[in-house]
Amino acid sequence: MPTDDIRWIDDRGRDNDYNPPELNPRGIIMEAKCPHSATTVNCNDCRMSALCLPMALQADEIDRLNRIVERGRPLQRNEYIYHAGEPFKSIYAVRSGAVKGFTVNDEGVEQVTGFYLPGEIFGMDGIGHPNHINSAVALETAAICEIPFSRLEELSTQIPSLQRHFFRLMSREITNDQQLITMLSKNSAEERIATLLTSISARNARRKLSGSRFRLPMSRADIGNYMGLTVETVSRVFSRFQKQDILSVDKKEIEILDLDRLRSMANT
Amino acid sequence: MPTDDIRWIDDRGRDNDYNPPELNPRGIIMEAKCPHSATTVNCNDCRMSALCLPMALQADEIDRLNRIVERGRPLQRNEYIYHAGEPFKSIYAVRSGAVKGFTVNDEGVEQVTGFYLPGEIFGMDGIGHPNHINSAVALETAAICEIPFSRLEELSTQIPSLQRHFFRLMSREITNDQQLITMLSKNSAEERIATLLTSISARNARRKLSGSRFRLPMSRADIGNYMGLTVETVSRVFSRFQKQDILSVDKKEIEILDLDRLRSMANT
DNA sequence: CGTCAGTTTGAGCGAGCTCAACGTGAGTGG
DNA sequence: CCACTCACGTTGAGCTCGCTCAAACTGACG
Numbered sequence: 001m002p003t004d005d006i007r008w009i010d011d012r013g014r015d016n017d018y019n020p021p022e023l024n025p026r027g028i029i030m031e032a033k034c035p036h037s038a039t040t041v042n043c044n045d046c047r048m049s050a051l052c053l054p055m056a057l058q059a060d061e062i063d064r065l066n067r068i069v070e071r072g073r074p075l076q077r078n079e080y081i082y083h084a085g086e087p088f089k090s091i092y093a094v095r096s097g098a099v100k101g102f103t104v105n106d107e108g109v110e111q112v113t114g115f116y117l118p119g120e121i122f123g124m125d126g127i128g129h130p131n132h133i134n135s136a137v138a139l140e141t142a143a144i145c146e147i148p149f150s151r152l153e154e155l156s157t158q159i160p161s162l163q164r165h166f167f168r169l170m171s172r173e174i175t176n177d178q179q180l181i182t183m184l185s186k187n188s189a190e191e192r193i194a195t196l197l198t199s200i201s202a203r204n205a206r207r208k209l210s211g212s213r214f215r216l217p218m219s220r221a222d223i224g225n226y227m228g229l230t231v232e233t234v235s236r237v238f239s240r241f242q243k244q245d246i247l248s249v250d251k252k253e254i255e256i257l258d259l260d261r262l263r264s265m266a267n268t
Numbered sequence: 269m270p271t272d273d274i275r276w277i278d279d280r281g282r283d284n285d286y287n288p289p290e291l292n293p294r295g296i297i298m299e300a301k302c303p304h305s306a307t308t309v310n311c312n313d314c315r316m317s318a319l320c321l322p323m324a325l326q327a328d329e330i331d332r333l334n335r336i337v338e339r340g341r342p343l344q345r346n347e348y349i350y351h352a353g354e355p356f357k358s359i360y361a362v363r364s365g366a367v368k369g370f371t372v373n374d375e376g377v378e379q380v381t382g383f384y385l386p387g388e389i390f391g392m393d394g395i396g397h398p399n400h401i402n403s404a405v406a407l408e409t410a411a412i413c414e415i416p417f418s419r420l421e422e423l424s425t426q427i428p429s430l431q432r433h434f435f436r437l438m439s440r441e442i443t444n445d446q447q448l449i450t451m452l453s454k455n456s457a458e459e460r461i462a463t464l465l466t467s468i469s470a471r472n473a474r475r476k477l478s479g480s481r482f483r484l485p486m487s488r489a490d491i492g493n494y495m496g497l498t499v500e501t502v503s504r505v506f507s508r509f510q511k512q513d514i515l516s517v518d519k520k521e522i523e524i525l526d527l528d529r530l531r532s533m534a535n536t
Numbered sequence: 537c538g539t540c541a542g543t544t545t546g547a548g549c550g551a552g553c554t555c556a557a558c559g560t561g562a563g564t565g566g
Numbered sequence: 567c568c569a570c571t572c573a574c575g576t577t578g579a580g581c582t583c584g585c586t587c588a589a590a591c592t593g594a595c596g
Contacts, residue, residue, distance in 0.1 A: 103447075105450070125439065128435065128437070128440045133446075157425050157428065167396065167438070170438045171396030174393055175397070177446060178371065178402070178445060181381065185495070186377065186496070188583080220542075220543065221542080228454070229585095230585060230586085232586085234543095235543060235544055236545080236584090456552095457551075487573090497552075497553095503577080507577085519575080
């Protein structure tokens, strides 16, 4: 089993020409290149097409997919994409920003089930059920593509490679979850954090962003929740990694100084 | 979210007429009713048809499914159904006995990913990959139906309800795994064991077997591995439950004396 | 300037782990 | 038939990692 095909590493990617959004001196995202723009984008010219559903498709098929995709306005931090209990209608793709998936149990305790970065698909939890099981919120300003599931299902029966790709996505979700299960039952706090960081690093690299310097879109609390740790433990592990010159941490800005060491801790 | 739709409780079930195998005085399973018999069974008269893939199908469709199902000889304890790394060709259904699914990581450490009882489908981990990610072994003498995936995929494009049912199965696998993840990151040893026992109880009840008296097909080590606990902790929890008159334990024979209490511990 | 959410750091505790010894029953070979 | 082995399970003693509780810090925002 390839060890780097773990939960958060989706090797759907091929090369693409994604570049970080350009900022003007005041840090405001410029209109023309805004990665959250809703109206100008379709699947054909989307920067994520090589990572997303279109990667399985031919030009004319992408066009058919494109016609069923709905693109809403950009979402702000903490806006919901869907709530648990809502009727399940669609699955979603992240075009920009970051999304957190989570469940809330009867006692109101939250469990983070995944973080989704650009080019990744989420919302598949609802497929087997009338309503969504999970909820999903934007962790930061985000552009999301909505793909009505019934129409995708229909299209799948017509485009076998889409059906196959979709089976593959769901299966990958299963094996990913199982690898998280392994981690939660066997790995130490340091191993868990190391695994999360190498994962995010690899996913960024796949989007042609830096794999060694990036901004974590989620809070320490979310990380801890996801990895089965308390906030305090997450914070302590970050501090320890910094003392050991593995990381340089400044709030959410992370620089990986020793990726090899991080990888070898993550490897289990 | 319905709290009893958890990992191991597959509510695929409708009523069926399953009864325990009849034993002659020496405990040898009688030929005519042997639940492991390979040759005499097809999907139409299989006792598990109401729990298994056929539940989504009409009579003529079951017939078409039946024609692609392969039934081998019964497997003995510890025999593999498939090994990790083998080419992925089929998914499987348990007709009788019990199966353990697990991964082995680079260091040779095993992680149990699931237990499968009669009427349940396994092997879906391989779908997105050329080779199997997990391995699967029989925990006791077991009869297994093999369903070649490429033919099932083909049949799915022709029978929409089968495609939908199959999506549903995979999605359920995802939400089930996510509930296990929640348990592993938040629940105590007692809560975990309570959850496992109520699950097996419910699954037995669905097969019209006793939900209060049953034999665990797996070892303490397997339970511990699956639940992220050591053997010693599992054993101690069983002892504690027995002292509290929640269970009566005799090796693998379990009698649940206070299902309500067990359920309330499992509820999280 | 105060407030508030998020983060960091310290001190102490406890659930579950490790290590070790012993018990039990099924299988095997003499 | 017994003696032996071996896998599996139980129980005890002590330790440790991560949790809990508490306090203080930081930066964003009104």
